[in-house]
Amino acid sequence: MQFGIFSVSDITRDPVSGETPSEAERIDAIVQIAEKAEEVGLDVFAIGEHHNPPFFSSAPTTLLSHIAAKTRKLIVSTATTLITTNDPVRIAEEYAMLQHLAKGRMDLMLGRGNTAPVYPWFGADIRQSLPLALENYNLLHRLWREDVVDWEGKFRTPLQGFTSTPRPLDDLPPFVWHGSIRTPEIAEQAAFYGDGFFANNIFWPKEHYIRLIKFYRQRYAHYGHGTEKQAIVGLGGQAYIAKRSQDAVKEFRPYFNEAPVYGHGPRMEDFMEQTPLSVGSPQEVIDKTLTFREHFGDYQRQMFLMDHAGLPLKTVLNQLDLLGEEVVPVLRKEIEARQDPETAKPPTHAGRVKDKYGDGPVRQPRPNANRGDNVTGGSPYQDSK
Amino acid sequence: MGQNFQLVVVSAGTSDPSSTRLLADRVAGRVTALAGKRGQTVGTTVIELRELATEIANALVSNHVGPKLQNAVATLRHADGIVASTPVYKAGASGLLTSFFQVLDNDLLIAKPVVLAATAGTARHALVVDDQMRGLFAYLRTVVVPTSLFASTEDWQDNGLTKRIDRAALELVALMTSGFEKTVRDESWGSYQHEYGSAGGTELTIDLDSDLMRLAAGGAAS
Numbered sequence: 001m002q003f004g005i006f007s008v009s010d011i012t013r014d015p016v017s018g019e020t021p022s023e024a025e026r027i028d029a030i031v032q033i034a035e036k037a038e039e040v041g042l043d044v045f046a047i048g049e050h051h052n053p054p055f056f057s058s059a060p061t062t063l064l065s066h067i068a069a070k071t072r073k074l075i076v077s078t079a080t081t082l083i084t085t086n087d088p089v090r091i092a093e094e095y096a097m098l099q100h101l102a103k104g105r106m107d108l109m110l111g112r113g114n115t116a117p118v119y120p121w122f123g124a125d126i127r128q129s130l131p132l133a134l135e136n137y138n139l140l141h142r143l144w145r146e147d148v149v150d151w152e153g154k155f156r157t158p159l160q161g162f163t164s165t166p167r168p169l170d171d172l173p174p175f176v177w178h179g180s181i182r183t184p185e186i187a188e189q190a191a192f193y194g195d196g197f198f199a200n201n202i203f204w205p206k207e208h209y210i211r212l213i214k215f216y217r218q219r220y221a222h223y224g225h226g227t228e229k230q231a232i233v234g235l236g237g238q239a240y241i242a243k244r245s246q247d248a249v250k251e252f253r254p255y256f257n258e259a260p261v262y263g264h265g266p267r268m269e270d271f272m273e274q275t276p277l278s279v280g281s282p283q284e285v286i287d288k289t290l291t292f293r294e295h296f297g298d299y300q301r302q303m304f305l306m307d308h309a310g311l312p313l314k315t316v317l318n319q320l321d322l323l324g325e326e327v328v329p330v331l332r333k334e335i336e337a338r339q340d341p342e343t344a345k346p347p348t349h350a351g352r353v354k355d356k357y358g359d360g361p362v363r364q365p366r367p368n369a370n371r372g373d374n375v376t377g378g379s380p381y382q383d384s385k
Numbered sequence: 386m387g388q389n390f391q392l393v394v395v396s397a398g399t400s401d402p403s404s405t406r407l408l409a410d411r412v413a414g415r416v417t418a419l420a421g422k423r424g425q426t427v428g429t430t431v432i433e434l435r436e437l438a439t440e441i442a443n444a445l446v447s448n449h450v451g452p453k454l455q456n457a458v459a460t461l462r463h464a465d466g467i468v469a470s471t472p473v474y475k476a477g478a479s480g481l482l483t484s485f486f487q488v489l490d491n492d493l494l495i496a497k498p499v500v501l502a503a504t505a506g507t508a509r510h511a512l513v514v515d516d517q518m519r520g521l522f523a524y525l526r527t528v529v530v531p532t533s534l535f536a537s538t539e540d541w542q543d544n545g546l547t548k549r550i551d552r553a554a555l556e557l558v559a560l561m562t563s564g565f566e567k568t569v570r571d572e573s574w575g576s577y578q579h580e581y582g583s584a585g586g587t588e589l590t591i592d593l594d595s596d597l598m599r600l601a602a603g604g605a606a607s
Contacts, residue, residue: 134600141603154606184581184591189601203448208582211589265447266440274451 001335002346003328004044005037005320006079006236006303009057012310015258020310023056027063029313030056033306034067036317038074040324043346046077046109046303051085051118061094068102075348076102079198079236079303080111080179084129085122087156088136092143092164099169104349107175109198109234110137112186128155134189137178141193144173147365147384163380171363172356175347177234177301180212187212191219196232196347199296201276202261202305206295209235213296230344234301235292237276238308241322245280251315252279259309282326289331290338298339300346302331387424390561392416393464394431397471397482404504406433408536408550409470412500415554416466423562430464432457434481441481444488458489462585466498466561467527470534473505473513478521486521490583496569498560499527500553502534511535526577528565530556 007030013020021029034045045067047057057063064076076098081091091108098106112133113119119126135153142149143164152158168174177196180186181203190197197216199209213233220231240255242248249268256268256279271277276292278285293299304323307316345351353362365381394413398405409431417427434441440451450458461467471482499522503514514533522529532553540546579588592598596607 130597131600131606134597135606138600138603182581185597185601188591188593188598192602207586211582215591262447262449265443266449266451270451271449275449 001299001332001339002043002075002301003331004042004046004075004077004301004303005033005306005323006046006048006077007033007057007307008048008079008305009050009055010260010308011054011056012260012308013258014310014312015254016310017312019312027056029316030063030307031067031070032313033316033320034074034076035070036320037324038071040320041328042074042320042324044075044077044301044303046079048079049082049113051121052115061098064106065098065101068098068105071105074105076106077177078108080109080113082113082118083110083133083136083140084112084126085119085124086136088140088143089156089159089162089164091136092140093166095174096144096164096166096168099174099349100166104169104172104353106349107177107196107347109177109179109196111179112183124155130183130185131155134185137176137189141173144168147381148378161378167365167381169349170353170357171365172349172352175352177232182208182212184212184215187216188219191216191225191231192223194220194223194225196234196300198234198236198301200236201292202236202238203275206276210295217297226344227342229297229340229342232344232347233296233299234303235296235299236303236305237278237289237292238305239278239285239289239319239323239327241278241280241282241285241319241327243281243322245284248279248281255309255311263309282322282330285323285327286330286334289327290334293335293338298335298343300344387426388562389426389428390420390465391463392427392429392466392468393460394429395434395461395467395469395482395485396431397434397479397485398504399435399472399481403472404536404541405470405472405502406431408502408504408534409468411547411550412468412470412502412534412554412557415550416468416557419551419554419558420561423558425558425562430460432460434485437485438481441484441488445484450488454488457485458493458585461489461493461497462587464494464497465566466500466557467494468500468502468557469518469522470502470504471518473503473510476510476513478503478513478518483521486525489525490580490585490588491525492577492579492584492588493525494522495526495574495577495584496566497527498557498565499529500532500534500557501529502536502553504536506538508537508539510537528560530560532556 011026037045112129116126149162177198178186178190179198217228217231221228240252278288306319394409396406396409413429420427437453440454443449471478501514501518
């Protein structure tokens with residue numbers, strides 16, 4: 001099982017100090033947060049994608065390649081990459097490049113984005129959000145698997161003899177998670193391709209997630225990728241940890257009360273009781289997180305939201321110490337002891353290379369010489385005559 | 386063999402007892418009596434919105450649906466008939482009532498028979514039910530009985546209100562007895578818009594043969 005943190009990339013006023021970090025400060029902070037995640041033994045760092053203030057993460061692959069360069073084991077990922085407003089051709093290129101630079105220590109999660117004004121900034125229409133997401137991914141999936149793609153769809157200009165470069169590292173496409181709360185078509189697409197499915201798990205009633213994850217598992221098996229238990233599931237969650245429960249509650253309350261999404265709404269105690277939010281001692285966070293597998297079945301990746309709502313960098317780093325040292329090691333042990341042996345391993349580049357090639361040779365595409373027309377033609381690589 | 390109906394009273398009255406609740410209770414009482422004459426039984430559940438006020442506000446601003454609100458949704462899902470009753474504030478239905486119905490899934494109440502009722506301090510608000518509330522319940526695709534109920538201070542001593550309550554109650558009983566909701570839901574449920582898990586968590590049918598599902602499984606957009 002993999003454990004990690006995901007950030008929305010919000011730049012939020014600290015309600016306690018009254019300070020709002022500058023973009024420069026917050027961007028520096030996120031790099032330190034990611035490095036800290038590796039230092040305390042977490043497996044994954046993921047960043048969101050936004051194109052409006054007060055968020056900074058408009059160019060996730062740039063950030064993630066920098067983080068990958070500064071770390072050694074950490075998997076960098078997204079939460080989410082917008083499959084609607086990004087051209088799938090650009091996603092194919094940028095994330096394949098990231099995959100090379102990160103030496104395979106990356107994957108990505110696709111989401112649709114729900115802010116209507118963002119769509120027209122990129123020439124898209126939110127009313128077409130779902131078919132756009134589905135069609136774009138169908139294309140992205142091919143761009144990473146076929147050297148030369150001829151394609152025609154509804155939403156972008158056709159492609160004739162197009163080769164997305166660089167080809168994925170080891171000719172193995174990046175692993176993809178599809179994030180959704182309530183859309184069966186997204187779960188169906190994840191199942192059809194044998195990709196991962198991620199439920200953000202921030203808002204309950206959990207019944208929505210339970211049903212959709214169950215549907216995804218059934219369809220994953222239907223399409224022959226494995227059994228329902230072998231489907232690849234990721235979950236979100238959020239926590240604020242202190243050695244003593246009452247300190248956690250006291251420290252986090254002002255941030256909860258003014259949090260961008262649910263602040264000025266429910267009481268923190270109600271939200272803790274009724275959603276996956278844990279605010280308390282390491283043991284309380286452990287106990288709550290252990291209930292997730294009972295609701296959703298054994299899963300491969302647990303992500304925590306730790307750096308939002310204006311929490312200052314120092315606090316976030318301290319939270320990561322507690323998460324990495326006191327919570328996650330116990331969770332690893334407890335989950336390993338309880339996990340169904342049929343459960344699939346979490347996706348890693350090395351594991352997936354092994355699955356694809358066994359002990360055989362790994363394809364390393366070498367391009368043919370440029371024919372002088374800057375167009376690749378039907379066999380751009382030496383082994384694709 | 387008499388039918389058994391579940392009647393749900395939704396009251397946005399705030400005092401205890403409120404005239405808003407009183408008006409709704411009188412409707413419920415008449416519904417029970419009129420159904421009884423036909424050998425039918427009626428079980429009545431009351432949703433007092435004042436007890437849900439915080440959760441309704443939370444759901445509006447933060448998407449978080451609390452446990453009391455979830456219970457109210459479950460209750461309405463099983464309703465055969467609904468009485469929705471509100472005080473009039475500033476020439477409109479109470480925001481508590483409209484907010485509650487606004488946070489429900491669009492398809493929760495499809496084809497359910499509803500009596501609408503309002504109370505006010507002056508008869509000048511008499512058209513609030515017909516002019517304002519009907520639109521909301523039309524959007525929810527409920528079937529509102531022809532007789533709207535409105536009680537201002539002077540109506541409480543007027544036998545005309547009792548007659549109108551009788552009329553509305555009979556109209557509701559007639560609609561419940563006719564099986565209108567069941568017919569609509571059985572035969573054309575699929576032609577209304579649904580979201581996965583909407584209709585109070587019951588709408589779980591996934592049409593694998595839709596255009597979007599074909600697109601999800603690698604097909605082409607239509």
